[in-house]
Structure formats: C-alpha cells, structure tokens
Amino acid sequence: MATKIKAKPAAKTTVKASAKTPAKEAKKVLTPAMKSALGHTRALLDIPSATNRIGAVADYVEKHSKKLGYKVERQWDDTLRISVTGKETKRVVGYGAHLDRIGLMVDELFDDGTVKISAIGGLYPGHVMDGVTAKIQTKSGALVEGLIFHTDTPIHKMGLEGFEKRPQKWKNIRLRPDACIGCTKKNGKDKLKALGIQVGQLVWLNPMLNIDEVNGTLRSRWLDNTLGCVVLLALMERWAEKKLKPKFSVDFIFSAAEEAGMGGTSVIRPEMSDFVAVDTSVGEEMEDLNNCAIKQKAGRYPYSQKLTDELEAAAEKAKVGFERKSFEGGGTDAEQAKGAGFKGQVACIVSPIYNLHSVESTTFGAVEGVIETLHAHAML
Numbered sequence: 001m002a003t004k005i006k007a008k009p010a011a012k013t014t015v016k017a018s019a020k021t022p023a024k025e026a027k028k029v030l031t032p033a034m035k036s037a038l039g040h041t042r043a044l045l046d047i048p049s050a051t052n053r054i055g056a057v058a059d060y061v062e063k064h065s066k067k068l069g070y071k072v073e074r075q076w077d078d079t080l081r082i083s084v085t086g087k088e089t090k091r092v093v094g095y096g097a098h099l100d101r102i103g104l105m106v107d108e109l110f111d112d113g114t115v116k117i118s119a120i121g122g123l124y125p126g127h128v129m130d131g132v133t134a135k136i137q138t139k140s141g142a143l144v145e146g147l148i149f150h151t152d153t154p155i156h157k158m159g160l161e162g163f164e165k166r167p168q169k170w171k172n173i174r175l176r177p178d179a180c181i182g183c184t185k186k187n188g189k190d191k192l193k194a195l196g197i198q199v200g201q202l203v204w205l206n207p208m209l210n211i212d213e214v215n216g217t218l219r220s221r222w223l224d225n226t227l228g229c230v231v232l233l234a235l236m237e238r239w240a241e242k243k244l245k246p247k248f249s250v251d252f253i254f255s256a257a258e259e260a261g262m263g264g265t266s267v268i269r270p271e272m273s274d275f276v277a278v279d280t281s282v283g284e285e286m287e288d289l290n291n292c293a294i295k296q297k298a299g300r301y302p303y304s305q306k307l308t309d310e311l312e313a314a315a316e317k318a319k320v321g322f323e324r325k326s327f328e329g330g331g332t333d334a335e336q337a338k339g340a341g342f343k344g345q346v347a348c349i350v351s352p353i354y355n356l357h358s359v360e361s362t363t364f365g366a367v368e369g370v371i372e373t374l375h376a377h378a379m380l
C-alpha cells in the first residue's frame, strides 16, 4: 500500500492570490534516442493502418531506413527486414516489432446513413461505445470523419437502467459520418455511397496523441506497437549515425499480422538463431511504469532462458530499470514465430502501457529502457 502523505497545513499568509499564471514547468531534456523515438511516434501515429492494411506505415519505415543507408528487404505482405552485419557474422539475432495495429473496418451500410463496424484484432465495443470520433478511409484515400455511438442512445430515451445495461456487442455499435447527420432512410445509403464508403474499408480511430515533455509521458491509441517500431528505428538511427557495428549480426524485423496471431511467420529465416520480440504489455501489472519489462512467459509459453538472461544482463549493464514479468495474457511475435516453425531461442522485452488496446499511456522511461537494453545487448 502506498504511504499516506499528510497534507501540509495551509500557510498563514496575507498575500493576495496573484492573477499571474504560474511559471511554465521546464521540459525534460531529451536524449537523442528519445528525441528520435518521439519524432517517429508522431509520424507513425499520423498514418491510418491496421493488420493487413500496413502498406503506408511500411513505406514510412522503409523510406527512413534507406535514408539511414540500410538495405531493406520487403516481402509481399509488407513485412520488412533490415540486416546489419556484425563483427561476428555466425550469430544472427532478430529484434522484431509488429507494424500492424488493432483496428476497425466497415461491415455494412445502412439505409439511414450509418454503418456497422467490426474489429480487426483485439478491439472490443467497450473500447469505443460512445462519442468516439473516427475516420473511414475511402478508396481514393480520402478520410470521411464521423462519430461512433451505441444504438441504445441517448440516456433520455433509454432511462438509467436501460442505459447501464447496454449490450457490448458490435451489432449495437454504429458509425455515422458527419456528412450523414440528418439523412433519412430514403437517402442515407445513397449519401454513404456518394461519399465513397464501402464494406471492407479501414476505420481509423482518432489516436488522441499527447506527448507531455514536462512530465515525460505519452498517451495515444496504437502505442501497441508503435512503440516497438520506434525503438527499432531509434536504434537503427544511432547505429547508422555513429557507424556502430554490433557484436553479432542483427536483423531488424517489422512484422505484419501479430494482432491476428500470424506475425511470427515473417521472422523465420534459417540463419537466425535468436529472436527478441519488442512490444508493449500490461502497465497495470508493473510496480513502476518508468521501468521496462522483460517477459518470462506469456500465457502458457515460457521464453528461452539463455536469451532472457542475456537481456537482463544487458539491462543491468545499461543501468536500466526493469522488472521480470510473467504476463498471463497477451502473446507476442516470439511465440507466434515458434508456432510457425522458428527453431531458435526467443525472448521478449516490452514497454508497459496502461489501458492496453484502448487509449494507451506510458512514460518515456518505459520506452528508453527498451532502447538502451537492446543497444547494450548488441554493442556492449
């Protein structure tokens, strides 16, 4: 239990309250790695995407990696591999993050100008029940903005009891494009079609990104796994700029379908002996959200002892705060890779975040810890 702090008695003073606004608190001084990570976070969260709809985010990572001088291999499903030759080339270690995110898509068009939506990956009605803004990405690339709402709305019509018992089912959730407000059953569907809306299109929730450089925190949808991707980009940037060569060869892998349970397939190549999944996890299970976590087990599957030990030793070398964690739920690319036939060792390091799969939040420390641990793993 947290220590209770006694409230200070109010200071006896006759000074009148000042009308001046309080002095601005100073921003944290960012390390180059964190600066790079935050820059990529901003850019990536500006790109609508979800599982198997990752072309544009893959374009961003590919372009940026090439700019740094890396050679990029792109597979048919937009997964990316960037191989960095080490001082010793016999051992190939993969650091992998999934490019894909959970999301939504258009399921059905209704006469009244609303659409039914459904999940891509582990997104549930409870995450978006009411009053959430979203954009539908049409064929032309245009984004049509609207509002998500529950069919049992408003409270004035439902009564409190009915409102509190609203079913959390996708069939009760609708999205109404703002352009369809006021449409009738006679003209609603035509209006949807005129806007270019079709079944199967990506629905992009407003990420609600806020980077707080005073308190060193960030909040947004899709931190899972934007953070894993920016960790890899920050490492690549540091190694390229300082012309650093890792101890062993490193494959940076950006996978495509982790949220649908199929991301691990992109990891497999016979030369690779070790694979570290770089992801996010449940922040509420941490003692301190400023730490990163080294996963020991996800569900029933324990990660490889030797590679996990190496990561812990690297975190200690880098003087990074970390917690050994066994998370009950939430798999990663690591065991997906095993399931797909990868024969090497697997481990997982994560930035823990609050409200996983909803609007997520975390600290700079949780992100920087992963960058510094992997840097120490490959370099020290």
Ligand SMILES: [Zn+2]
Residues within 6 Å of the ligand: 098, 224, 225, 258, 279, 280
């Ligand atoms: Zn993830």
